[in-house]
Amino acid sequence: MLVHFTKMHGLGNDFVMIDLITQRARIDAAQVRRLADRRFGIGFDQLLVVEPPRDPDMDFRYRIYNADGSEAENCGNGARCFARFVRDQRLTHKREIRVETAGGPLMLAVQHDGRVRVDMGQPRFTPSALPFDAPGDRPLHALEVDGARLEIGVVSMGNPHAVLQVADVDSAPVAELGPLIEAHPRFACNVNAGFMEVVAPDYIRLRVFERGTGETWACGTGACAAVATGIRQGLLKSPVTVALPGGELSVEWAGPDASLVMVGPAERVFDGRVALR
Numbered sequence: 001m002l003v004h005f006t007k008m009h010g011l012g013n014d015f016v017m018i019d020l021i022t023q024r025a026r027i028d029a030a031q032v033r034r035l036a037d038r039r040f041g042i043g044f045d046q047l048l049v050v051e052p053p054r055d056p057d058m059d060f061r062y063r064i065y066n067a068d069g070s071e072a073e074n075c076g077n078g079a080r081c082f083a084r085f086v087r088d089q090r091l092t093h094k095r096e097i098r099v100e101t102a103g104g105p106l107m108l109a110v111q112h113d114g115r116v117r118v119d120m121g122q123p124r125f126t127p128s129a130l131p132f133d134a135p136g137d138r139p140l141h142a143l144e145v146d147g148a149r150l151e152i153g154v155v156s157m158g159n160p161h162a163v164l165q166v167a168d169v170d171s172a173p174v175a176e177l178g179p180l181i182e183a184h185p186r187f188a189c190n191v192n193a194g195f196m197e198v199v200a201p202d203y204i205r206l207r208v209f210e211r212g213t214g215e216t217w218a219c220g221t222g223a224c225a226a227v228a229t230g231i232r233q234g235l236l237k238s239p240v241t242v243a244l245p246g247g248e249l250s251v252e253w254a255g256p257d258a259s260l261v262m263v264g265p266a267e268r269v270f271d272g273r274v275a276l277r
């Protein structure tokens, strides 16, 4: 069965988009891993699937699969690509699009400059929201990793994030600590691990070792998680520019009862057809 797909990226965090409104296909973990392979498949960080909504107040359902086949609750860079994709494919003419994700609803707005503004919802710092095994809700938690004691901020952006402040993001041990934090037994569903260098209260540099994918060139939920935990710790002040290896995102957060708002680009790379088994 040949299925049409579109390759897209948000700051180098790359995606394959599949429309399951006008096409039929069975997506399972083995299929995702096969397609994600950068030598034997198409290659991507996440596979994003467009489905009809189950909630009548929403426009679409947005499903997210990591390269290892696991399903994620949210993907910020993917949300921007999702908005651009559904308009390019003429699945909607709306500029303001409501999507249902496993992590809660997202509101997407396609701006006239082509960038996409995403209302990412409120950050949830309670450890049980991730879930993270910790005695209480506090701005920093101690985490033993490989004999070292790290101080991390934790937050759910629909999906789980741990954020570690580092002095220099270029030399941060992302490849070594990333997998150990991702699969740390205190995170029952694993976690995305962000390494944040605070350059100024309105400017950070960030690398993210993503759950189910490894280090990516950008992570939208990771950028929001870094800003939310940084503001909570008094290190940052909204709005914050987040410089990731693939480029910059703008993130705003007015405080505890407000949603985080992320603005950034979404690029289409090419279209193709692939045989699904």
Ligand SMILES: N[C@@H](CCC[C@H](N)C(=O)O)C(=O)O
Binding pocket: 013, 045, 046, 064, 066, 071, 072, 073, 074, 075, 076, 077, 078, 159, 160, 192, 210, 211, 212, 213, 216, 218, 219, 220, 221, 222
């Ligand atoms: N690239 C993403 C996040 C994708 C999901 C994540 N790896 C997870 O498992 O939670 C983003 O831009 O937010």
